Amino acid sequence: MTQPQALLFDVFGTVVDWRTSVAREAAAFLSADLDWEAFADAWRERYQPAMQEVRSGRRPWTILDVLHYENLQTVLQSFGLHDVPDDRLAELNQAWHRLDPWPDTVAGLERLKRRYIIAPHSNGNICLLVNMAKRAGLPWDVILGAEVVRAYKPLPESYKRAVATLGRAPDQCMMVAAHNGDLRAAQAQGLQTAFVARPREHGEQQSTDLTPSGDWTIVAEDFEDLAAQLGA
Amino acid sequence: MTQPQALLFDVFGTVVDWRTSVAREAAAFLSADLDWEAFADAWRERYQPAMQEVRSGRRPWTILDVLHYENLQTVLQSFGLHDVPDDRLAELNQAWHRLDPWPDTVAGLERLKRRYIIAPHSNGNICLLVNMAKRAGLPWDVILGAEVVRAYKPLPESYKRAVATLGRAPDQCMMVAAHNGDLRAAQAQGLQTAFVARPREHGEQQSTDLTPSGDWTIVAEDFEDLAAQLGA
Numbered sequence: 125m126t127q128p129q130a131l132l133f134d135v136f137g138t139v140v141d142w143r144t145s146v147a148r149e150a151a152a153f154l155s156a157d158l159d160w161e162a163f164a165d166a167w168r169e170r171y172q173p174a175m176q177e178v179r180s181g182r183r184p185w186t187i188l189d190v191l192h193y194e195n196l197q198t199v200l201q202s203f204g205l206h207d208v209p210d211d212r213l214a215e216l217n218q219a220w221h222r223l224d225p226w227p228d229t230v231a232g233l234e235r236l237k238r239r240y241i242i243a244p245h246s247n248g249n250i251c252l253l254v255n256m257a258k259r260a261g262l263p264w265d266v267i268l269g270a271e272v273v274r275a276y277k278p279l280p281e282s283y284k285r286a287v288a289t290l291g292r293a294p295d296q297c298m299m300v301a302a303h304n305g306d307l308r309a310a311q312a313q314g315l316q317t318a319f320v321a322r323p324r325e326h327g328e329q330q331s332t333d334l335t336p337s338g339d340w341t342i343v344a345e346d347f348e349d350l351a352a353q354l355g356a
Numbered sequence: 357m358t359q360p361q362a363l364l365f366d367v368f369g370t371v372v373d374w375r376t377s378v379a380r381e382a383a384a385f386l387s388a389d390l391d392w393e394a395f396a397d398a399w400r401e402r403y404q405p406a407m408q409e410v411r412s413g414r415r416p417w418t419i420l421d422v423l424h425y426e427n428l429q430t431v432l433q434s435f436g437l438h439d440v441p442d443d444r445l446a447e448l449n450q451a452w453h454r455l456d457p458w459p460d461t462v463a464g465l466e467r468l469k470r471r472y473i474i475a476p477h478s479n480g481n482i483c484l485l486v487n488m489a490k491r492a493g494l495p496w497d498v499i500l501g502a503e504v505v506r507a508y509k510p511l512p513e514s515y516k517r518a519v520a521t522l523g524r525a526p527d528q529c530m531m532v533a534a535h536n537g538d539l540r541a542a543q544a545q546g547l548q549t550a551f552v553a554r555p556r557e558h559g560e561q562q563s564t565d566l567t568p569s570g571d572w573t574i575v576a577e578d579f580e581d582l583a584a585q586l587g588a
Contacts, residue, residue, distance in 0.1 A: 134525075154401065189523070207387030236532060241486055241490060250498060250504070250521050250522070251522055251523030251524075253496055253498075254473055254498045254522065255523075257497060257498075258473060258484065258497060264497075264498070265486055265489060265490060265496075266485075266486045266489075266496070266498070266499045267498045267499065271521070272482070272504060289482050289503070290482070290483055290486065291421070291487075
């Protein structure tokens with residue numbers, strides 16, 4: 125195994141618990157009696173189709189905050205919430221800037237940062253990732269991701285440009301994710317891979333990404349275990 | 357004065373002492389008997405003209421590492437150093453990734469980071485700024501700069517896009533620089549401004565930017581003083 129120099133992290137699900145956090149934010153914000161985890165799921169369900177419009181070239185480059193905002197308008201309608209004013213929508217949309225890390229995230233990142241360049245490589249835009257990091261104490265060295273490379277994962281360009289931006293060879297970089305699909309796409313571009321299962325990302329009934337499904341460089345229990353396995 | 361949320365830092369000269377550092381790196385690397393500060397000056401002298409080719413649109417977007425490399429080839433010739441092999445040139449070019457901070461830089465940034473988003477907004481590319489930060493302990497929240505906004509300072513787009521990338525209004529951002537010209541361009545786009553004199557950036561004989569020449573929001577002695585004036 126080549127010693128990696130930089131670790132690129134998927135964020136939604138891998139670093140932070142988006143579902144519980146969005147449900148909490150939306151409940152506090154709209155204070156109605158709803159199944160807020162279902163609301164979070166419905167909002168998130170529109171995430172991939174919205175990015176697919178951009179990936180396919182049918183839509184010009186658009187940051188995730190804008191896609192989230194459009195998706196929020198649709199989801200509010202489908203939940204019968206018709207009277208939220210636009211300025212309050214913009215505030216609620218920032219729920220994605222206030223996601224809580226998993227319990228091992230910050231301690232693990234702090235250890236890893238001592239030895240490696242650590243960077244989010246997320247489909248989230250820069251402002252979202254900065255605000256999240258300041259609130260949650262995520263000690264990134266640099267924020268990469270879709271807005272820097274102008275491509276949404278899992279497009280090959282997303283990984284290739286992230287590696288080039290860091291001035292490294294692909295095998296000097298390691299993608300860290302709770303999603304086998306993200307790792308498969310990164311591996312196809314020559315990156316090393318680390319799988320960290322997040323079996324509660326989608327709640328108690330989660331059925332996907334419970335176990336590694338590829339030949340990943342590292343399989344770790346959590347970020348502390350990842351740090352231990354990487355000698356950090 | 358509106359309370360700023362994000363501080364954008366010029367880097368070469370403001371955060372780090374490029375002249376002494378490049379002279380040291382080049383001397384150690386080429387171990388010839390030369391005036392290495394003059395060498396650093398000559399290398400730096402080609403910086404603005406090279407960027408101007410890109411700013412003007414005569415040349416497509418090109419990162420600073422590439423411009424530095426081309427300029428290094430020319431400068432070596434002009435100093436009579438004709439036999440440096442290409443792979444060693446690439447190593448020497450990384451001298452710009454190994455610049456030392458001024459004595460007050462790290463302590464000041466650490467204080468400022470507690471209260472503000474701190475980001476380099478430099479003409480340096482991302483890889484250069486990450487490597488520099490890891491070596492020098494610069495605790496950036498996010499790395500902005502020319503490669504993120506695809507425009508070299510002092511073009512108006514450089515400041516406008518940096519502000520938009522952070523999701524802030526211009527007056528929620530403050531440009532911090534040792535160069536009046538950088539602050540003038542930032543102020544024209546509505547940013548707040550902080551001048552920190554670096555009277556030895558160009559050595560003992562420096563004659564430019566010794567004092568503030570505009571109506572800047574803050575004039576500080578150094579980064580510790582800046583932190584104090586900003587309540588951090």
